[in-house]
Amino acid sequence: MEYLHTMVRVSDLNASLDFYCNKLGLIETNRKESERGRFTLVFLAAPAQAEAATQTQSPLLELTYNWDTEAYNGGRNFGHLAFRVDDIYQLCQQLQDNGVIINRPPRDGHMAFVRSPDGISIELLQKGEPLSPAEPWISQANIGEW
Numbered sequence: 001m002e003y004l005h006t007m008v009r010v011s012d013l014n015a016s017l018d019f020y021c022n023k024l025g026l027i028e029t030n031r032k033e034s035e036r037g038r039f040t041l042v043f044l045a046a047p048a049q050a051e052a053a054t055q056t057q058s059p060l061l062e063l064t065y066n067w068d069t070e071a072y073n074g075g076r077n078f079g080h081l082a083f084r085v086d087d088i089y090q091l092c093q094q095l096q097d098n099g100v101i102i103n104r105p106p107r108d109g110h111m112a113f114v115r116s117p118d119g120i121s122i123e124l125l126q127k128g129e130p131l132s133p134a135e136p137w138i139s140q141a142n143i144g145e146w
Helices: 013-023 047-056 088-097
Strands: 005-009 027-034 039-045 060-066 080-085 102-104 111-115 121-126
Touching: 013 027, 013 039, 013 060, 027 047, 039 047, 088 102, 088 111, 088 121
Parallel strands: 005 060, 080 121
Antiparallel strands: 027 039, 039 060, 102 111, 111 121
């Protein structure tokens, strides 16, 4: 058995690509548009895995954009996506500077949660040992659901 991808439906492809690629740092590896099926699939990979993911088609995040309007509720019901990051403080600051709410700040230097434009919870985990607790994260409260 081999893990391939996780699919999430998105309501605004441009907003989702801005979040996942420009803010979170994932890389688009493949795209498929189906005029007949009226959908677009965009496959994303973490930067350190992009080359291998392009060759093996895994592990990937598949964004599915259905061209016909449809409301997607309950992103929290999905659970969450998790990414290991090199510097959780730096990434959280970058996300926050770009207008992303840090729902669960990395007070422990190890874990944080944010949400995609469609309400999907994204868990960020510090690579290796947790970083030493530091401000401004220690003092920040949780915001909303994560």
